[in-house]
Amino acid sequence: MTSSIDAHVRLDTHPTHPSAVTAVLTGTQAHIAHLGLEAANWTVIADNTLVLARIDHEESQ
Template identity: 80%
Template sequence: MTPTIDAQVRLDTHPTHRSAVTAVLSGSQAHIALVGLEAADWTVVADNVLVLARIDHEEPHRAKDAANHLSASGITVEITPRLQEAMDEEWTRANHPMLWSTRSEMREASNRA
């Protein structure tokens, strides 16, 4: 069983940047979540507030990965309904230049870029 860490992370869509995701941290061990999110390319914008913004607009997918990782580490994660909706929505491949690729291959190519 994973020990519980006194850290909570609330993930939400950014209020003014449509594809960006925010993380608000709380709890006496919030620094543990902060280190994990920074390692996953989230940017600190204020005390216990981070933002994830990517050129490929994969923020909801990356936020879902981060939420799973934090939860597995014993950190409580709350995902707002509007972010959950964005996470559940699969983006279309119709306008992607690599139509022959799988979605995973496209994401891997975006990460390398």
């Protein structure tokens, strides 16, 4: 039997930048998801919170 990892990722749109996505990590092994997201060029903005922004045009106001 394969054991599961206790890491949860909640994705949401950034509250002030519609072209960005935030990821909030929880669980006793959240560091595993954290390492994966950082490797995929997500930026750490707070403990267990990362953001991925796509900036290739002006955002609508």
